[in-house]
Structure formats: structure tokens, C-alpha cells
Amino acid sequence: MTDSIILVEDLDHVYMKNTPLEHQALYSVNMTVARGECVAIIGHTGSGKSTLIQHLNGLQRPQKGRVVIDGLDLSQRKLDVRALRRKVGLVFQNPEDQIFEKLVGDDIAYGPLKQGLSIKEVTERAKWAMEVVGLSFADMKDRETFALSGGEKRKVALAGVLALRPEILVLDEPTAGLDPCSRKDLLERIRYLNQSENLTVVFVSHNMEEVAYLAHRVYVMANGRVVCEGTPRHVFGNADILHKYHIGMPETVEILHRLKRKGYAVNPEAYEVQETVQEILSILPAAGR
């Protein structure tokens, strides 16, 4: 693909190399992400997904294989890591843990200030970042960070990365531990960023409803390898892979797969609730209506 903004080729990674505790986390991983795309990576703890996403902003450098981000080749020794990190914003799991300033505005401004931007520019960016995650700049910028709710803290942390104005946003488990309401809100914000602000989004998730809602394409990882790749429809349609690697599936998909196994002619790719309802209606006996 020529317009791919992220290109990962034959990537290997070994932790604790040359020690008795050596352990290989990635085996020949390939991935491409097009500009403006939203890609999900799913898989269990230890499947290698965290290691993979840490390659995207240069926290890990390729030991073998290639990683190219928007023309920047990470194998190059003299790579400008700061330029790379400006391009790729990485939001860790439980990012609220990294908040260290007393006031919300100061914490969000930390990244842009480090870039040496003018105060005016920094303020503008902080303002944009806060509004885009749904925190009112006027009300919230002088609030104390420790008194915020869990959902608000996570938004502050997300804004802190967005204020760097990255072109690619990488999120590790963006909604883990949030309640359904904060989760839904955050997902809508991420979707908005992807669709309206044209941000390329890569996210790791265990929550299949979330994957179904956000992702254009899905990579399934297991034991350091990509074992399946495709649209959510394609991946959710593949019950064998989901079972084999103990990947949970949305309830809708589970129902459709069970029905299919019992011999009913349903399309297991119809994972949205309304579609599933239509599928079920289509197989109910006419006399029942």
C-alpha cells in the first residue's frame, strides 16, 4: 500500500536478550494502517500487542524487520525520535496514573511546553484538546487533578496526548475500568477524532463491543503473532479463530454462531444489534407472526 501511514514488516522482538530470562514477544509481525483508518488490535495479555504498539512511537526500536511511520524509518539510528513522538501520540493503559501536575490545564500543557511552543500556542492547543475530549476549558483548566472522577481523569490524560497534535493516536485499552456511561462517552470522542478530525487511530482492546463500534479493521494477535486480520465482520464471522484463541465475541455474534451451528441460515457477520434482530426475524417460522 502506498498511502499507508504505518508500515510494520517482519517485526521480531526479544525481551531480556542474552540473559537467562530471554523471551520472544513478537514473531515476524506485519501490519499496515492507512491514513485516517481506525484499526483495533485484539488478543490476550502476553499476546505481544503492547510490545507492538510501543514500536509505533519509538519506545521500542525494531530488532529485526522494519517499522516505517509516515516516512520515518525506525531502523535508522539517527532517527529524530522527538519528531516521531510528535507524530504519534501513545496513550497507555490507565493513563490517569501519569497525571502529575496539580491543575488540569498545567498537566495537559506539559507536552506542548516541552516542545518549546509559545504560551499562546500552548493555550490554544490545550483548549482544543480539552474541548475535543469533552472537558470545558473555562470550567476545568484550573480544577485540581486529584479531585476529578475516574472518567474525567482519563479524559485529562487523553487531552494531554492530544495537545501534542499527533497525526496518529495509539491507545492501549482506552476504556478499561470505566463505568458504562464514561465508556460510551469516551468511545464517541475517539470516534469523532477519527472521523471528523481525521486522526489515524490504532487501539488495543479486550472489549468486542468496543471493537465492533470503532474499528474499520482488526488484527487478532496470539503468542506474538498476527493470527487473523480483516474487517470486524470478517473476524467476527470466523468462529474457529475466536474460539481457538479464546477471544471473546460480542453477544450478538455469539447468538448468531450458535444458531448457525444448529443449522439455521443466519449470517454470523451481522454483529450490530439491529442486524442480528433482522437475522433472527428472517429465520423465525412464518406461522409464528
Add this chain to the structure above:
Amino acid sequence: MSDEREPLIRVEHVSFGYTMNDKRTLPVLRDISFEVRRGEYLAIIGHNGSGKSTLAKHLNGLLVPQQGNVWVAGMNTKDKGLRKEIRKCVGMVFQHPDNQIVATIVEDDVAFGLENIGVPADEMRQRVDEALQMVGMFAFRHRPPHHLSGGQKQRIAISGILAMRPACIVLDEATSMLDSYGRQDILRVMRALHQQGMTIVTVTHHMSEVVEADRVIVMEAGRIVMEGTPRDVFQQQERLHELQLDIPDASRISQAVHRVVPAFSGTLIRTDEVVEEVENMHLRTLEVHGG
């Protein structure tokens, strides 16, 4: 020491608040009353800040009510002398798998509670092995916990509670940090324990876990606002929506199909029930046509 028909835990008009500066208190629980029956599987749900975790910590005396009383198997949690007995009776598993493991080796951690209540060494050995087998972690007994996955760590935490042979286990958002596989693991263990007669109270915001319960309590702003079987509670889709809570997709599908085909039950909450209902519809039409 207590009547078998007596509820295991009785919460009576409990109010509780966290003290802020200048003697101001932030009310978290307001006049809460309910019972946990022996052998029951109870789910407590509510969005963040509704007071559900604070309530859970009242069930074994980690917090004591400022007003009202909590009785565990006839013992008042305010009685300091009974605290150990109460905690032996009601064990608790917390949210973060990492923060509740004390020891550097799995079996030592499981033994920690037993050491605290003075169980003799020989009996301890046997109880630790048993408890590890119950959660399927016996093979890991000599491992250091930091090499285990979140779900495995939570199973260790559960087994540390089981070793103390409690009548009830309280799970305080114990699955919220786990991946789907880990969560399924924990649910499987809890299901098996419940079948063996263990009383279970789970505080959660995963609706798929609520489906497992016999009864649900819904909390909002420190009060109980809904109570009933999961089936009854999930029927009230709009009320739950107002409370910022979700319903399982299976329930949503059941209701949507029911609106179009009234013969299809609208009160289903589990995926297998939906599949069964489709089959039943076919069977019923066969009977009508065949007979």
C-alpha cells in the same frame, strides 16, 4: 450459633459518609437496608460514585456504619472483638489483582490468612492445597505471582479467601481489570462455588456478570433504587438508561424481536436463552402444523 433460616448478612438502615475538612461529611450511603440470604448469588450494580463499593466494604466490617447496623451471621460488625470471626465468614476480593497479593510465592500468599487466624501448620498445608485446587491453580503453587496473568492472580486471591472457609465471598469489581478470558475464568470459578452452596455478592458494572445472579440491587446516589431478578430489572430498559446503566445485548435483541413477533419472548437475558427460544418457536409451529 445462628439460625439457618436467618439471612447471612442483614444491612439495617445504614448511612455512611466520608469526612471532608471542617467536619463536613460527604454522604455516600443513605439509609440502606437489605439482606443477603444464605446460598444466594447477589449482584450490586450502579455507575461509579453510586456507593456500591463503599457498601461492599460494610459487608465484612472493613467499614462500619455511622448510622444503622450490619449483622453478619448474627454478629454486629461494630463489635471489634468479633471482627476476625466476621472476616472469616465473609471474604473479599478486590479490584486490582496486583495490590492484594502479599507474599512472593503463590502458596505462601494463600496461607497468609490462615497464618493470621492461627491455623496449625499441618492443617494449613491441606487447606492451601484444597483451596488452590478449587480455583485450578494448584500447578502454580511454587510460582512467584508477578509472572501470572491478571485472571490467574485474581484466582489466587479467591483461593486465599477460600482457604479460610468462608460462608460468603464478596467480589468488589474483581473482574474490571481483567481481559475477557480472565473474566470468564473468574465467572466459571464463582459459578462452581455457588453450586457448592457458597453465598456470593458481586459488585460490578459488567452486565454479562449480572445475568449470572439470582438477584440484583441497583444503586444510585447512595440509595437502592431497583431490586429484583436480573430478568425483571433488565425489562426496565428506560429506567436503567436514566441510571446510566446498560442492558445485555441478548436482552435488547429479545425485546426487539418480541416487538415484531409477540410470540417470541421479550424477557430473555442470556445468549443461550435467545438461541433456545428460536428453537422453541420452530418446535411449537411444528406441533401446531403436525398435530
Add this chain to the structure above:
Amino acid sequence: MASSFELTRNITVGQYLPTGSIIHRLDPRCKLAAFVILILGIAFCGTYGSNVLALILCTALFPLARIPIRYGLSGVKPAIPFILILAILQLLFYGKGFGTGGQTYFHYGFVTITSDSLRLVVVSAMRFVEVIFLSSVLTLSTSTTELTHGMEHLLMPLRKVGFPVHAFALIITIAVRFVPTFALEMEKMMKAQASRGAEFGTGSWWRIVQRTKDMFPIIIPLFNVALKRAEDLILAMEARCYTPTDERTTYKRYHASAKDVFAVVTSLVIVAVLFAIPV
């Protein structure tokens, strides 16, 4: 290309290499006792002969524990600068104090090198290596759990004078238990802040204030997380009936066998031999 963030790689304390050797299988109480005896012996042996022997014996522990010697030597590497600096300082300044004994090899201004001061320098360097070898074998062959258990048992007599041995052992256990957790936490924090443009340790070393300030985005959150963990841990311990003052029973029990007694006796004999070597 090694990642600059891989902190766990550099932590060798508590790095346990289970090879199942005879050294690994020793009763931790006896192993620890033998270790203390040998360390004390080395500390008080000041002759060339005894230290050559001690160095040979300490090196021999590696094959006995089935640990590659190369791995043991890698523990000495970071200590070399210290050993060298110590040696130079001793060489330059200790001569005068030993002026009465031994031959004078060199004298210029305030620098005097005598046979005694030279011996001190060489012996100190050897002792350093011996202690590193011994400690490496001990930690590589004993899990932290066994170490803390062993320590708890050895300290038990102190209970008679009111020392809270159980509580002390528990504190050590918990501290050890959270070392890898915090190493991972810190690694994650550094990566997260680096992703936001933070830079660590790139400023010139004389700008100490700036370099300290650079660490704030890590230290403050790490402190918060540690507090949160401690709070959680206290709750979890309380929920499992822990009260610091109450009597507790212990799960782990050890039975010292003949080989364990033999290990302690051997170390006593070795120390006696070391003392007996005259030069």
C-alpha cells in the same frame, strides 16, 4: 538495539536461577548461616594466602551451584571502578598509618607505600570480589521467599528481647514482593511521559536542578501509585484477618538434614583454616 527503558533487565537483586543444584536445595536457614559465617571469616582474614584460598573456594561455588561463571563475573563488572578507586586511595594514603610495619617500597612527599599497605590494597580488592561472588551465589540459588523465611527463623531468638520478628519479616517480604511491580510501573511511567515529550537524563550533569525537575513527571505519579497500592494492600490484609499485634502461625517449615548441618560445619572449618594461614 536495546531499549533504554528495559529496567527489569538491570535488576539482579533477587534474580533467581533455579538449576536444582545441591546449593539450591540447602535449607535456607543453614545456607544463610553459612553465608554469614563465611562473610565474617573473609572480613577478618588479612593475609595473601587466606584470600587466595577464599577466592578459589568462592569461585568453586559457581560450578557447585551449576551457575555459569560468566554470569557471576558480570556481577563484578559494575564494581570494578569502585574497587580501583578504593585501591588507589588506599595505596596513596594508608602507607603512613602502617609506617611501623613492613618494608617501605616507595616514598615521595606524603605518599608512602609499604609492604603492609600494598597487602591491604590487594587483600581489599580480593575481599570485594569474594563478597560479590558469595552474595551472587546466595541470591542466584535462593528465592527471595526462602531468604526471608530463612532470615525470619534466624532472627527468632530476638523475639525474646521483644523484637517483632514476624512483622519485620512481613515488611521485608512485601518490599521484595513489590520490587518487580514497581520496576514495571516505573518503566511504564517513563515510557508514558516520554510519549508526551519528556526527556530524562539528557541535560548536562552539572544542571542538577534541571535534571531533578525532569524526574518530577515520574516521581510524583509513582509516589501516588505507591500510596494507592499501599492503601489497597492494607485493606486486603485487613480483610484477611491481619492484625499486627496478634500471634500468627507460620506456613513454611524447614527440616534441616545432614547435608545442611554439613554445610554450616564446613563453613566453620573453612573460616578456621583461613585464620590459620599465616601469610
